[in-house]
Amino acid sequence: MSQSLLADASVRLEQALKYVSISDDAFSRLKYPKASLSVSIPVRMDDGSLRIFQGYRVRYDDTRGPGKGGVRYHPSVSLDEVQSLAFWMTFKCALLNLPFGGAKGGITVNPKELSRAELERLSRGYIEAIADFIGTDVDILAPDVYTNEMIMGWMMDQYSIIRRRISPGVVTGKPLTMGGSQGRDTATATGAFHVMNTVLPKFGQIPEKTTIAVQGFGNAGAQIAQLLNKAGYKVVAVSDSQGGIYASQGLDIPSIRQYKQNHLTVTGVYCKDSVCNIIDHEVITNEQLLTLDVDVLIPAALEKQITEKNAHDVKAKYIFEVANGPITSSADAILNTKGIHVFPDILVNAGGVTVSYLEWVQNRNGLYWSLTEVQERLKVRMIEETEVVWRISQEFGVNMRTSAYINALNRLNEAMSAKGTRDYYQGI
Structure with missing residues (x-):
């Protein structure tokens, strides 16, 4: 990633600024x-x-x-x-x-x-x-x-x-015995799951008839795949850095996770070793996974996976960014033109920082919550904020990424204005 990525990220900010009135002070402070x-x-x-x-x-x-x-x-x-x-x-x-x-x-x-x-x-x-x-x-x-x-x-x-x-x-994300929080290790995936479950029904998508491909089978990718699989969604493809597998009838995610843990790869999961079920499948590359004809695509690997070079080939109807910055701004424009709904990283993968906040609160108070309490607090927060972003999107007729930045910008502007801005000091 280079300096150009910050410029690329700033493009999203510029889109949101068309719908937000923020002080010059706030705009200047957010530049650096x-x-x-x-x-x-x-x-x-x-x-x-x-x-x-x-x-x-x-x-x-x-x-x-x-x-x-x-x-x-x-x-x-x-x-x-x-x-x-x-x-x-x-x-x-x-x-x-x-x-x-x-x-x-x-x-x-x-x-x-x-x-x-x-x-x-x-x-x-x-x-x-x-x-x-x-x-x-x-x-x-x-x-x-x-x-x-x-x-x-x-x-x-x-x-x-x-x-x-x-x-x-x-530090958050620590071992439980050192003050860590219940639910922190699965928070990113769990938060993403709540976002998906909140918005997909708005488009008439039901789990049993929704096909999903997950690029990246690390901690977050493997967990979101398993959560979706358990909820009845049809996860048809997964990949890691060495390649991936595709099966139109759906994959056995628990077996793949076990194989990955034992062998550090997913590409051989259905063609060798007794831990897996033998089913018809295809071995695919990471690049091929991104262009599969599925309902939902989940980039859960690294940045800049979908660019202007391959965005035209993306066939998914909905993209949920579990990774940070997997889609460039130029690719965003292409996906918008194609009518593909993109749900941004700053919302979708925010479960991790949300439970990190809960861990920080527990550390400061010396009072620790059960897994059920943590998961309920996470669920409420993720659903509430997803609904806010959805309402803004509908109000202004903008995509979910722009809507998310509008909401975030408003909150940042309020905080900066509370300390005094040029308008305040000039009595405007």
């Missing part, structure tokens, strides 16, 4: 991140050598509350990428009406090349480098691409060592 940090992280490797890794943390805006955003480990991580993701988080938190601003972090690394001990040293070294930049009331971390609850636990522990006090609220 509040603070960006680049750090070098020295790590002693298992063979005794020293490697230096580049790490980043960006706090884009904190008008509505402390920064909130994940930390990703990936070879493509750059300051530009992290800044773009922090920009998205700003709008996502405002859209869900959470008392957070937007932030993001990352390390340029292929975590698959590191041992567990090296991974721990890298994670603790990252916190050593950014400790003065984060905090329970300043900037709260969470898991993202190739980070998990174990890594979050290391980070929280290291921050507590530095501060000489237990500080569970600085």
Whole structure:
């Protein structure tokens, strides 16, 4: 991801600005991140050598509350990428009406090349480098691409060592035994499921007659596939980084998840090993999955999967963005022309940050909720905000992405105006 992605994300903002009256102050503040940090992280490797890794943390805006955003480990991580993701988080938190601003972090690394001990040293070294930049009331971390609850636990522990006090609220997505929340590990998928169940009936789609393809079979993709499968939807295709499979009569998602966990791939799931049922299927690529003739397409992998190069070939009627930024703005225009309904990432995948908020609240109060309580709070929040975005969409006659940005912009503008703007000081 490059600087152009932030410009691409800003195109969506420009579309929403046609329907929102915001102060010049708010517009100016949203152009730039509040603070960006680049750090070098020295790590002693298992063979005794020293490697230096580049790490980043960006706090884009904190008008509505402390920064909130994940930390990703990936070879493509750059300051530009992290800044773009922090920009998205700003709008996502405002859209869900959470008392957070937007932030993001990352390390340029292929975590698959590191041992567990090296991974721990890298994670603790990252916190050593950014400790003065984060905090329970300043900037709260969470898991993202190739980070998990174990890594979050290391980070929280290291921050507590530095501060000489237990500080569970600085990191969410932690292990339950370290102050994590019930339901956090499945929150992104569960939130997306509630969004889909809220809007698909508005188009007359019923589970038994709705075919679905899921690109990306990591944590969120696998979980949303299983939730949909259990609810009666027909999941006909899934893929991971190595390829995918398609079966028109539907896939056995639990078997695929088990095979994936054991073999780290989905492409062989129906053609070898006794764990799977033998059914007619096709082996397909990630690119082929995106153009399947299905009702619903769920990009749950990485950014920029649907671009102007392949948007014309997309046949799905509805797209739900479980990944961050899987569709470029130029592709959006093509999909709109084709009459394809796109439901944006800042709404669809906001279940993760919503339960992160619930975890943060529990950490601060020292009172922890059951899984049922957490899931009910998540369900209510996701359905309420989805209905708000739908009403705005219908009111202005705009697509759901523009509607989501209209709502988020209004909330950000209200928060910024509460501190005083040019109009206030000039008595306008």
